[in-house]
Amino acid sequence: MAQRRIGLIGYGDVSVVHVGAIEAIDGLELVGIADIDPTARERAAATGLPTFTSAEELIDVLGPDAVHVTTPHDQHIGPSLAALERGVHVLQEKPLAHTLAEGERLVEALAAVPARRADGGAGAPKVAICFQNRYNRGSQELRRLLASGELGAVRGAYASVVWSRTAEYYAAKPWRGRWETAGGGLLINQAIHTLDLVQWLLGPVERTEGLVSQKKFAGVVETEDTADLVLHHASGITTTFYATLTAPVARPVELEVETDNAYLEVRSGSVGGLTVRWKDGRVDTFSDRVATAGGRSYWGVSHEELIRDFYAGLDSEGPFWIGPAEAMDSLRILKEAYRSSGVGN
Ligand SMILES: NC(=O)c1ccc[n+]([C@@H]2O[C@H](COP(=O)([O-])OP(=O)(O)OC[C@H]3O[C@@H](n4cnc5c(N)ncnc54)[C@H](O)[C@@H]3O)[C@@H](O)[C@H]2O)c1
Incomplete structure (x- = not known):
């Protein structure tokens, strides 16, 4: 798989699962972490990676291929839109948003993406929402x-x-x-x-x-x-x-x-x-598949499957399913x- 540079937006509880999957999947590299909370940024800095206060800052400085958005529900759409507007792939946690109106904003933004691209959409940024139980x-x-x-x-x-x-x-x-x-x-x-x-x-x-x-x-x-x-x-x-x-x-x-x-x-x-x-x-x-050594829970197993599938299909045409x-x-x-x-x- 092509090498993909990934930024993580939100370094809280569920981010552990995303970091674990990124480490476990060949060809993926975590390159930086953004969090609005200074304490979370301190923990993130201990990984040795550069840290940022916002998705925008991380994307503008590091130019990642994709970001994982693992923020609270009302903070999903802002970072996801920021990434999409910059042509960066998005893997966002569930729910889509905390309100229907916010959710619609991302639906509409994604629908507008191919139209904005000269090549008609191939290679256009994709968005996945983490419903890993599928x-x-x-x-x-x-x-x-x-x-x-x-x-x-x-x-x-x-x-x-x-x-x-x-x-x-x-x-x-x-x-x-x-x-x-x-x-x-x-x-x-x-x-x-x-x-x-x-x-x-x-x-x-x-x-x-x-x-x-x-x-x-x-x-x-x-x-x-x-x-x-x-x-x-x-x-x-x-x-x-x-x-x-x-x-x-x-x-x-x-x-x-x-x-x-x-x-x-x-x-x-x-x-x-x-x-x-x-x-x-x-x-x-x-x-169901069960967690292998390392103690990741069962939902981590399917999370990893979804993340693997998302990156495996990034070069194909059409949206993530x-x-x-x-x-x-x-x-x-x-x-x-x-x-x-x-x-x-
Ligand atoms: N798919 C699953 O099974 C699963 C499991 C657990 C949590 N989740 C989802 O993951 C998301 C995060 O949950 P959590 O329990 O890890 O929350 P959390 O509060 O532990 O972590 C969220 C982090 O995001 C940071 N943050 C808030 N706003 C931000 C912004 N605008 N930019 C950057 N960072 C920001 C917070 O400071 C915090 O460190 C939620 O949407 C939750 O529903 C999904």
């Missing part, structure tokens, strides 16, 4: 089976995200759990991965009914810690969706689909994968859930 083996096998026709028609689905968070988790990073900076709570920060999978696997969601609520973290955060929803797909099926951060310990994320010919269960957690229970009695299992337009879908679903609950921005 790379889990269980998700990929389910997608393949659904497309194969072997399963018959889909009858309906159920998904749950039952996880645990503490007051300390929010106190450590005050942007979390606030409408203005996070754009929501559990749905936009954690359950968004599963919302994305549900609509990617089972088709577009036309309407979302349901309620978000605070069951444990009232007074700690402004946003929801629990959601129960029904997603009405364009195909006519529904997905019943339950998510909460109030559990004492995290359970594996579950997605169960019934079709004419099988019951399918996707689990993701420290041990995950797909189990297919055919109605004729056969059972097939597909295990999970870009801003695709990332709008999960954002629309969860914003509708907020609207129908009378909360949100």
